[in-house]
Amino acid sequence: MENSLVSWVGRWPLKIIDTILIDSENFRKGMFDPAKSAAWKVELGFNSEHFSPAVKAYERLGELKGVLEDYLREARKRGLRVFVYLNGHWADVSQLKAHPDWFQVDYSGKVIDDVYGRGLMPCVNSPGWRESSYSLMEEVAELGPGGIFLDGPVFHVRGCYCRWCRSAFEERYGIEPPRKGDLADPRHPQLVGFQKESLASYMRGAYEVVKSVNPEVAVYMNGQPPGPAWATGRDNEILSRYQDLVGAEGGFEYYNLFETPVFKPGLTAKLLEAQAPGKPRVVFIAANHRPWCRELLTPAELLNRCAQTLANGAFYWIGITWWSGKLAEAVRRANSWVDAAGDLLVGTRDASSVAIYWSQSTCDYYGGEVPVSDFTGETKRVARDYLKSVYGAYEMLLRLGVPFKLATSPRQLDGVEVLIVPNAAYLSDEEAEGLRDFVEKGGVLVASFETGLYGPRGAARQLRSGRPLRGRLRAKPLLRILRELHDRVGRVVPGDRALARGQALDGRTSGLLLGEHGRLVPAGQAELDALPAAQRVRQGSRLLLLRQLLRNVPRVQVQQLPEPPAQGSGRALPEPRRAGGPLELR
Numbered sequence: 001m002e003n004s005l006v007s008w009v010g011r012w013p014l015k016i017i018d019t020i021l022i023d024s025e026n027f028r029k030g031m032f033d034p035a036k037s038a039a040w041k042v043e044l045g046f047n048s049e050h051f052s053p054a055v056k057a058y059e060r061l062g063e064l065k066g067v068l069e070d071y072l073r074e075a076r077k078r079g080l081r082v083f084v085y086l087n088g089h090w091a092d093v094s095q096l097k098a099h100p101d102w103f104q105v106d107y108s109g110k111v112i113d114d115v116y117g118r119g120l121m122p123c124v125n126s127p128g129w130r131e132s133s134y135s136l137m138e139e140v141a142e143l144g145p146g147g148i149f150l151d152g153p154v155f156h157v158r159g160c161y162c163r164w165c166r167s168a169f170e171e172r173y174g175i176e177p178p179r180k181g182d183l184a185d186p187r188h189p190q191l192v193g194f195q196k197e198s199l200a201s202y203m204r205g206a207y208e209v210v211k212s213v214n215p216e217v218a219v220y221m222n223g224q225p226p227g228p229a230w231a232t233g234r235d236n237e238i239l240s241r242y243q244d245l246v247g248a249e250g251g252f253e254y255y256n257l258f259e260t261p262v263f264k265p266g267l268t269a270k271l272l273e274a275q276a277p278g279k280p281r282v283v284f285i286a287a288n289h290r291p292w293c294r295e296l297l298t299p300a301e302l303l304n305r306c307a308q309t310l311a312n313g314a315f316y317w318i319g320i321t322w323w324s325g326k327l328a329e330a331v332r333r334a335n336s337w338v339d340a341a342g343d344l345l346v347g348t349r350d351a352s353s354v355a356i357y358w359s360q361s362t363c364d365y366y367g368g369e370v371p372v373s374d375f376t377g378e379t380k381r382v383a384r385d386y387l388k389s390v391y392g393a394y395e396m397l398l399r400l401g402v403p404f405k406l407a408t409s410p411r412q413l414d415g416v417e418v419l420i421v422p423n424a425a426y427l428s429d430e431e432a433e434g435l436r437d438f439v440e441k442g443g444v445l446v447a448s449f450e451t452g453l454y455g456p457r458g459a460a461r462q463l464r465s466g467r468p469l470r471g472r473l474r475a476k477p478l479l480r481i482l483r484e485l486h487d488r489v490g491r492v493v494p495g496d497r498a499l500a501r502g503q504a505l506d507g508r509t510s511g512l513l514l515g516e517h518g519r520l521v522p523a524g525q526a527e528l529d530a531l532p533a534a535q536r537v538r539q540g541s542r543l544l545l546l547r548q549l550l551r552n553v554p555r556v557q558v559q560q561l562p563e564p565p566a567q568g569s570g571r572a573l574p575e576p577r578r579a580g581g582p583l584e585l586r
């Protein structure tokens with residue numbers, strides 16, 4: 001990729017496996033066989049992996065260096081690219097004695113020691129921990145693995161108020177830090193900004209350390225899944241500058257599955273693309289129902305998550321914590337889809353003309369439920385939940401069968417005809433201006449509820465629903481704008497009667513489909529039945545229609561796209577030529 005220093009990243013599709021728990025268990029029992037482990041992963045069809053010699057990011061490799069060297073040799077022989085996994089988010093409580101000022105502290109001044117039940121979380125602002133973790137990365141980079149994957153660091157949902165964080169915050173802002181999680185506190189955005197900058201500064205350092213040893217070692221970290229980032233401090237857009245690829249846990253689902261949208265992997269892939277368009281993207285898929293390591297997904301659930309990931313322009317990482325053989329056929333099948341598509345999956349970009357606007361500042365300042373994750377341990381519920389509005393818009397388009405992308409800035413609206421802004425309560429002046437430009441150029445804007453009502457620092461804009469914002473842009477009820485949308489494309493969607501009655505759409509509703517010219521066209525019943533979700537992507541001169549079928553029958557249809565039309569000839573895409581029949585990925 002143009003933004004990566006690493007020549008091999010972005011050249012071919014990644015199929016990443018992680019069996020760290022299984023390997024370490026075997027290692028502890030003295031049964032770990034590097035050749036056997038690598039051969040098994042390749043036999044399942046993977047070409048890359050996360051591998052850990054079971055060190056925390058505060059330790060040195062020590063005697064494990066030999067294990068890692070042996071393993072890297074066996075993996076290299078078989079063409080398996082190894083990302084060495086480093087744990088930067090958890091430490092045993094016994095470490096506190098040796099390193100009393102490395103770990104995160106809560107608002108009351110107490111060291112946080114209940115991470116995953118019992119454990120500590122390192123603080124990136126602690127110079128001692130930072131230097132120690134950089135030394136380990138240097139040591140690992142010297143062994144020349146394919147890459148280094150950092151699981152963490154992140155901020156704890158209750159931290160951090162260690163002496164390093166407190167003094168740096170107070171020096172920067174001249175005030176005491178507010179209590180974390182009190183979104184109503186006017187100082188809270190400053191705390192969020194401070195923590196995001198702290199993590200970015202750590203990653204910049206980590207990236208430089210690794211690249212100074214060996215520029216061919218790729219670096220990436222466990223990024224922020226869709227949702228508020230105030231708890232962890234991860235800002236994917238900023239952090240992507242110091243990574244060769246980006247990834248997030250879009251395929252981790254916890255506890256009550258009704259609380260997690262089935263489209264979370266696809267949503268994550270779309271968001272990562274908007275946040276880091278120049279980098280390869282990875283959606284981390286747990287092969288188990290979190291948090292239970294031995295509660296495996298069914299093969300269909302796993303395939304569904306993989307299919308969504310691929311159809312939305314990302315690669316999957318499959319985390320296997322327990323192996324019974326039950327998923328062997330499913331993982332081979334997913335890997336065979338990737339093999340069949342080959343480099344068609346590389347370097348794609350979304351070509352949808354419908355977009356949902358993602359406002360990270362609304363997540364972080366207005367309030368959005370913080371979904372449960374390994375880092376937060378539980379769902380953080382809030383009074384005002386922005387995320388639900390996004391889920392609603394997302395599901396509506398998904399069920400209508402309209403291909404769409406996410407946009408995180410008005411600068412990403414080239415080629416977009418319809419933009420849905422679901423309750424983006426916090427818009428900066430620049431964003432509001434950008435949306436106005438979009439409307440003035442003929443774009444259709446769908447804005448709901450409190451969109452644009454607040455500035456980024458909490459000052460309410462002089463706007464009420466229906467009152468004009470800078471003349472043109474209005475916050476309108478969703479249904480009214482949907483009607484306009486239908487008028488614009490000259491088609492009333494039968495489904496809108498169901499919408500008007502407030503009923504959920506079902507999978508049989510006819511709707512709109514993006515036609516070959518990038519325009520919305522009516523789609524028949526059968527067509528939509530066969531296409532619950534689809535994605536148009538461009539790759540160089542090729543236009544791909546990636547079909548993601550919820551019934552686990554993904555197909556990639558390849559079409560040749562002629563040279564783009566001369567400037568000023570309008571937005572419509574030229575007539576594509578078929579370059580052979582659809583390529584079945586079975």
Ligand SMILES: [Zn+2]
Binds near residue numbers: 126
């Ligand atoms: Zn701290």
